[in-house]
Amino acid sequence: MKHTLAVLTENKPGVLTHISGLISRRDFNIESITAGYTEESDMTRITIVVDADDEYELEQVVNQLSKLIDVIKIIDLTGQDRVHRELAMIKVKALPANRAEIVNLVEIFRAHIVDVSKETMIIELTGEEDKIEAICELLNDYGIIEIVRTGKIAICRGPKAAKDV
């Protein structure tokens, strides 16, 4: 089962490699990993989606990560009331004949066209994973040239920050 972990760490070089190295050591698969600053400039928040076979495996991932001195806190967001998003940019073939159709699609998905050339368009979309999957599938018909995705980030609803729970 897939789990989304929010890992709060010191904002220091090497932390991200250390974390990903520790997870891969036991051959757990990291589905995605994203990192960025937070409301505190000396704190980084890393969102990791891991695939764990059972609760014991997940417990190991969390406990091993917790051992790192630079890890301040780990929160398992799985199953919590949360909002999660991913950003994708998709470069797709857009010949004049198809343009209108593509623009339509983009509107339906509330995506944006951020660049247009003679033969291509770049579409930007944020949303849950399946929304991104869905647009990709439709755009496939026109010919996708390139996709970049950021990986998932997630935040809990409610008044509290993760670091305070």
Add this chain to the structure above:
Amino acid sequence: MKKMTGAQAIIECLKKENVDVVFGYPGGAVLTLYDELYLSDFPHVLPRHEQGAVHAADGYARSTGKVGVCIATSGPGATNLITGIATAYMDSIPLVLITGQVALSLLGRDSFQEADIRGITTPITKHNFLIKDVKDIPKAMKAAFYIARSGRPGPVLIDVPKNIFAEELAFEYPECIQIRGYKPIVEGDKAVIDAVCNELQSAKKPLFFIGGGVNLSDTSALMRDLVAYTGVPTVSSLMGLGSISSNDPHFFGMIGMHGSYAGNMATTETDLLVGIGARFDDRVTGKLEEFAPKAKVIHFDIDPAEINKNVRSYIRVIADLKWSLAELANKIKERPSEAWQKQFMPWHHQLVAWQKEHPLAYSRQTNRILPQAAIEKISELTQGNAIVVTDVGQNQMWTAQFYSFKNPRSLLTSGGLGTMGYGLPSALGAQVGNKHKKVVCICGDGGFMMNCQELMTIADLNLPVKIIILNNQSLGMVAQWQRAFYSGHYAHSNMATKADFVAISTAMGVPAIRLEHKDELDTVLREVMNSEGPCLVDIRIPEEEDVLPMVPAGSGLHKMIMGDWQ
């Protein structure tokens, strides 16, 4: 606030941490620091290889309970520490390693003698630092010692660029240190201790299983008290040896691959296995599915990540053993033990019977010196009171089986990593830390060669280490496996040139003697053990002697290969 250089600051920090000796090896990047060591006359031991330095610091730490400190230069000096750091990390030994680094301006340019030592040691240190501003030295040093010795101990590395040693700072040593992400656990949950008491009281076949954590947390006295009061049969891992006396009537030896018959059978039959500061290494458990199959497992550990890592536990007690063993002893003593002890008396008798039927023994008739006999003799002559350091292989297992340990921290051995070459330098470190104790180093001929240059250090310092080589003229443990599992194909386990260890040793300044005849065993060893300075004994033992019992890797513990005489 005093103005001083980075190098002076480091030495000042060492003094603040009550460090009484450092083990190190100089080189370009640390020359400024070495100059300060010289000027301040700080006690320093110079082993002949950086691997020797780190193992020596490790032996010092294991035997004294203090933090071992080691210095090496950048690049090759630092990379030579790796095996020793990994060894300490696996066995949770507190070390602070100070490595020189190329100057900040040269960092990351493949400069002369540059190695990314932080990157290299990330997976084998508890934490590491790169100092980029001289002002950070006091805080980093304070943190390094705090992290190394608190919680589950481990090695911490501080990498210091060459220019930083020379830069100036206003020195102030922090009183205490706050690290957001690091809150070592001390006390646990009292309710859980109650639950443990209840389980103990209702168990019919309880078993205490002691790990290295008891030695490391200096809770041997608490453990002995607990065993004496409850009478619960007790076994230990290799790392747990010494925390309870080998002769304790409730102690049934080491378990695992070369564990005792009674210990391994007890583990297979117990209904309540209480693991205390043990990490359930695969050399201990054998096949996991067949490990303690009838037992509820209770796990005491300071490191939450150890819980359920290998063996699933029914109750977890996460705390410093200083807290949890004391708490358990207090709680259990509220309950009169006689009544509930009765219910596991048959179990105790069963263990005694197993021990009688299948003792650790050797009775192969030979006129050669058997290694087991040599170790028993050393045990007798030192009355179990020596600090015994082993190397890795058969010599290590025979020592574990046949030396009668009396005291905690009296067996120093590379348990987790199984590092050949560990013995000699570690023994030298232990002797530096324990001037008045007898230190005996037991090694094989293979492992001895791996760091034999340290004979010179021992000679230099005239450390009275007694070095015993159990010389089977082969890589014994490898050969044993080849005999058992590879049709006796001795692929490169035999060294063609039979080196003359007596000559090597005397050439390096340590008196040595060869021991070949059984009838000389007593007199020679007696003389050596009572001698003043260092001494090496090259004991010729039969090539084909096996360590038994043996559980083949991946089997259940009850599937032991026994000797005919066992």
